[in-house]
Amino acid sequence: MTMLSVLIPTTGRRPEMLAQVIAAIRSEHPAAQILTVTGLTWGAGLNYLARRRALGDYWSCSCDDTVPHPGWLDAAILMLEEGLTPASRYLHEDGSPLRPGTDDAPHRAPVDWCRSFLLTPAIYQEIGPFIDATWYADIDYSERLAASGRPITACDGYTFTHLAGERDWLDQDEEDRSRGLYERSQRERGVA
Numbered sequence: 001m002t003m004l005s006v007l008i009p010t011t012g013r014r015p016e017m018l019a020q021v022i023a024a025i026r027s028e029h030p031a032a033q034i035l036t037v038t039g040l041t042w043g044a045g046l047n048y049l050a051r052r053r054a055l056g057d058y059w060s061c062s063c064d065d066t067v068p069h070p071g072w073l074d075a076a077i078l079m080l081e082e083g084l085t086p087a088s089r090y091l092h093e094d095g096s097p098l099r100p101g102t103d104d105a106p107h108r109a110p111v112d113w114c115r116s117f118l119l120t121p122a123i124y125q126e127i128g129p130f131i132d133a134t135w136y137a138d139i140d141y142s143e144r145l146a147a148s149g150r151p152i153t154a155c156d157g158y159t160f161t162h163l164a165g166e167r168d169w170l171d172q173d174e175e176d177r178s179r180g181l182y183e184r185s186q187r188e189r190g191v192a
Contacts, residue, residue, distance in 0.1 A: 004056045042063070076157075084151055136181065
């Protein structure tokens with residue numbers, strides 16, 4: 001039996017959103033290992049959960065404000081098994097794409113980045129940890145996955161509703177710090 005671990009770094013200040021995310025996961029995958037951590041950036045939180053607690057064959061790197069649609073895991077696994085990185089589609093609560101051009105790209109079209117990653121322990125081992133950032137951790141990891149030969153690809157079915165609400169974790173200091181870490185990662189990879 002395939003085991004799923006869902007890694008969700010959270011601020012801890014949006015419990016109603018997190019409860020919706022967990023309920024949607026449990027309704028389709030009741031045996032999933034759902035792990036949360038507070039007090040860390042999204043990237044550092046994923047690293048903490050991956051290294052210390054995740055047991056699954058697949059790791060869903062998720063957010064506390066994105067509710068997966070039915071069939072999300074199966075759709076992503078199909079692409080992952082082909083050596084592709086399935087790009088999650090984020091929709092507003094009204095069903096419109098969060099980012100037109102990315103979240104409504106044709107199935108299997110190349111896209112620049114992904115936000116909710118489906119990984120295996122082996123992929124995480126190969127690509128390495130996320131940067132310790134709230135912003136840009138997803139862009140950085142997308143670039144590193146694509147550079148490893150796992151192109152980021154639009155995936156019908158790997159869809160999430162992005163819940164509307166206060167973005168209480170967003171401030172200019174964290175934006176600047178995250179951007180600096182991303183730019184350093186690019187320099188180290190010879191991209192910038």
